[in-house]
Amino acid sequence: MSVEVGGIVVHQEHLDASDQAELVEQVRRVVRAAPLYRPETRTGRKLSVRMTSAGTFGWISDRSGYRYDREHPDGMAWPPMPPLALDVWRSVANVPRDPQSCLINFYDANAKMGMHQDRDEADFEMPVVSISLGDDARFRVGGPERGGKTESLWLKSGDVAVMGGAARMNFHGIDKIRAGSSSLLPNGGRINLTLRVVD
Ligand code: MD6
Numbered sequence: 001m002s003v004e005v006g007g008i009v010v011h012q013e014h015l016d017a018s019d020q021a022e023l024v025e026q027v028r029r030v031v032r033a034a035p036l037y038r039p040e041t042r043t044g045r046k047l048s049v050r051m052t053s054a055g056t057f058g059w060i061s062d063r064s065g066y067r068y069d070r071e072h073p074d075g076m077a078w079p080p081m082p083p084l085a086l087d088v089w090r091s092v093a094n095v096p097r098d099p100q101s102c103l104i105n106f107y108d109a110n111a112k113m114g115m116h117q118d119r120d121e122a123d124f125e126m127p128v129v130s131i132s133l134g135d136d137a138r139f140r141v142g143g144p145e146r147g148g149k150t151e152s153l154w155l156k157s158g159d160v161a162v163m164g165g166a167a168r169m170n171f172h173g174i175d176k177i178r179a180g181s182s183s184l185l186p187n188g189g190r191i192n193l194t195l196r197v198v199d
């Protein structure tokens with residue numbers, strides 16, 4: 001079933017339980033090769049989520065700002081994109097290009113993501129596709145200006161959100177995680193994958 005929040009289409013339960021478990025395995029393979037780390041902002045504050053990436057480009061934040069880079073901060077190339085994530089993109093993105101980056105965010109019970117726009121990509125005609133795994137998360141979406149009216153929706157394990165068209169530049173973030181709401185990850189928490197065309 002599809003619902004919509006602030007112009008973002010959410011395909012609820014797009015992935016069934018066995019696909020979710022397989023995608024977690026594929027994510028673990030990425031994390032073994034390119035470990036999760038806590039990025040810093042330009043001002044030196046650590047984000048509460050831990051991150052890594054797969055694909056040709058990874059998204060990096062450090063003292064020099066935000067950007068896409070071909071290497072993990074430890075110097076290795078990013079591992080290949082999880083094949084199931086690529087399948088998800090091809091089934092929902094509705095564009096002729098494949099994604100070049102899969103950003104992997106891990107949220108523990110206390111992690112959040114502040115309201116932001118995804119604007120480090122070259123072509124805003126290309127959507128951003130996001131896959132949720134593990135604990136429920138309250139996803140908040142506003143408009144294209146910071147500080148406007150917002151609405152929210154709980155994203156659950158297996159849900160896929162597509163941020164495209166007029167909603168592509170909408171501010172959005174994660175308010176809170178509902179700890180223990182999913183048994184997919186043995187130690188709890190939430191994984192979010194966001195797929196993007198970068199250049
Ligand atoms: C998250 N998601 O769900 C954060 N960005 O953890 C995002 O920042 C996001 O869900 C672009 C498109 C869809 C998203």
Ligand code: FE
Nearest residue numbers: 116117118172
């Ligand atoms: Fe985002």
